[in-house]
Amino acid sequence: MSDQSTRLAIDNFSLFYGLTKALEGITMEIPERQVTAIIGPSGCGKSTLLRAVNRMNDLIDEVRVEGTISLDGEDIYARNIDVVALRRKVGMVFQRPNPFPKSIYENVAFGVRMGENQQMKSRIEEVVERSLKEAAIWEEVKDRLHRSAMELSGGQQQRICIARALAVEPEVVLMDEPASALDPLATAKIEELIFRLKEKYTIVIVTHNMQQAARVSDRTAFVMLGKLVEFDKTTKMFTSPADKLTEEYITGRFG
Secondary structure: OOOOOEEEEEEEEEEEEOOEEEEEEEEEEEEOOOEEEEEOOOOOOHHHHHHHOOOHHHHOOOEEEEEEEEEOOEEOOOOOOOHHHHHHHEEEEOOOOOOOOOEHHHHHHHHHHHOOOHHHHHOHHHHHHHHHHHOOOHHHHOOOOOOEHHHOOHHHHHHHHHHHHHHOOOOEEEEEOOOOOOOHHHHHHHHHHHHHHOOOOEEEEEOOOHHHHHHHOOEEEEEEOOEEEEEEEHHHHHHOOOOHHHHHHHOOOOO
């Protein structure tokens, strides 16, 4: 695939919680090895859309969907899809760091141990080191891999969680406001990391921070009341948005 190939295709996608329509008719193509930011006011459906990409909304009662989301041309909501396998391909990093109460090493190794890839299991030390290096935290923890991950700072814990997501070699990494609970220095490290990770991974990030979206993303989607208002290259959207609603949100007139 070229750098501009579509990795995720969302086509007329709607999602319902019971009778409540949370997302309506979302259509967008997410290119591989780029960072796509999803912005919008609180409660607009950003996180719901993100979680739809690895079917985490399935865990909520009375959820149903219409339309399609395709990963490399395969509809992830098709009946024959192995959801566990899908979530290996599409990793998730949450808003607040959520390391397991285990050692740093075991946090990163967890997904590999639980999986079926015997080749990865046989080289687990190599996988742990590679993942921690990709998450830009190897130098900080290499001498205390068997200490508890809970002893680390919030920013370090979040990078451990990113390493854990990377260990199973996903194609796509979803990040739900990954720096909103962190201080400015830790936030800068996460943003720098995101910028580097796109060389290998397709990244979709939800953020409420306009400046962060402008700094880290190649493309931005603006969602409002469950609908996609605008989706374009970030530089274009932030300098000359096509929709007046987008301009008003970006310039802080509401939200």
